[in-house]
Amino acid sequence: LKVPEAIWAHGSNKPLTATEILSHILPNSPTADPENLQRMLRLLTTYNIFVEHLSDTTPVQRRYSLTEVGETLVPDSDGLSYGDYIMQHHQDALVRSWPLVHMAVVDPVTEPFVRANGESAYWYYGKDEEMNELMQKAMAGFSVPFMRELLDGGYDGFERDVERLVDVGGSAGDCLKMIMQKFGNIKEGINFDLPDVVAAGPPI
Template identity: 65%
Template sequence: MEAEAAAAEPPQQKSQSEQQNDARIAIIELANMISVPMSLHAVVVLKIPDAIWQSGSNTPISASRILSLLPCSASASASNLQRLLRLLSSHGVFLEHLLDGERRYSLTDVGKTLVTDQDGLSYGAYVLQHHQDALVRSWPLVHEAVLDPTVAPFVKANGISAYSYYGERSEMNELMQKSMTGVSVPFMRAMMDGYVKGFDGVDRLVDVGGSSGACLKMIMERYPHVREGINFDLPEVVAKAPNIPGVTHVGGDMFKSIPSGDAIFMKWILTTWTDDECKVIMKNSYDALPEKGRLIACDPVLPEETDSSHRTRALLAGDIFVMTIYRAQGKHRTEEEFRQLGLSVGFTGFRAIYLDHFYTVLEFQK
């Protein structure tokens, strides 16, 4: 009975001094938060996850042992590597084991996303793509997006838009493509497993902003009844696209017109444009579809209410990334905001299918 009474007692409130201490340590953590992505960048550059993974053994090993598996000089610092590993362990990327007085590290499920798979893909490229010099230069100017929303901070830092900047630098463009593929492939697999009937009745499928045509290839391999794929992107993009059986690469401008199809697919397109620009893209999609045709858009969808979950934080952080790097008025949207965009251009049916914590499948029916 005493134990039950003790359990029923409300937790004691912290003193004002304890609350102030909590507040001060919280703001210090936030002010130093740049250490986390930069440390993550460092371990990806050094290929630490692959060194620990060792073809699946994931045996806890020390920082010095990790360095012995890498092509680095004898002067490389195991103690400095351990400092990175400790910080990232506190954020759930690595698991720290204290064995015989030595710190050793293995990969958590989060860390495993950075391991290179049999196709040469991982989320590592996504990490590296976000932290290139031109992008990092943009972040001290985030406040400019508030003061002048007509120009993205990236443009103010680098003189041209991010897309133009990538286009002029092949190594950056290649990294972005690898980054997008590394993120897209797991999502596409989840989508095709969960969106089972989404492509029913589709003979001709148009992928807007399809880049290399990799997503079309995956869809057509899973759904043989999709016999014709149109990979629609900028002329300079599709000019470099590989030959894929059943896929025609078409260059053009989605703000002018979109090729006709039984369904139109687009992934992470709407989020980088303003509402008015989205309406143009969606109206062109509407015009390219037959009656009962579907626009299938895959975009991040913000929750209506703000909380501290990993999902909400990732979506809100992604929203600020779009604002900073691509368009100061481009944005992630809520489900209702997407619904209203669809209605405004004539789509009468709408549903959101949540198959992934970051991307949501948004189906607009004509």
């Protein structure tokens, strides 16, 4: 629904009521239910995603803003957020494996995802372009902000005569690209991942 983006509104993080939020995200939907949205927001408040602000009026009016955790769900200037990571972990194929997690202890020969879907997650996602794209965005949304903080924080581990750098499990190569752009001494970067994952990534 893009509720975090509606509240964030380019950095304002102004507390909004459920009705006000709906006016931003579903302006032309007469069936949109603010009461049900408010129930969801109240639930997510208990998980420290939103902050609930209560008015002094009667009846009480409830408004919601984002916590620091909630802010991670707002796309940055590159369109990345933890939102895609959360969505990827709630895909039907993955959810089907949840009731089978105990089998990783009972009989670890076959992983729960394979039991539920007949093949490994990487092969499963690799065959579906939409799911594969979501997984790529999920990995970038998780790793790129972390790498940005690491590099901006003054980490200098790549300055010491490093000329060739290999990123094992580098997904689309976003982090490797960021490192190479910052450290000119690195002449060669190797993004090591599954063939279909590397093939879907942009040039570094």
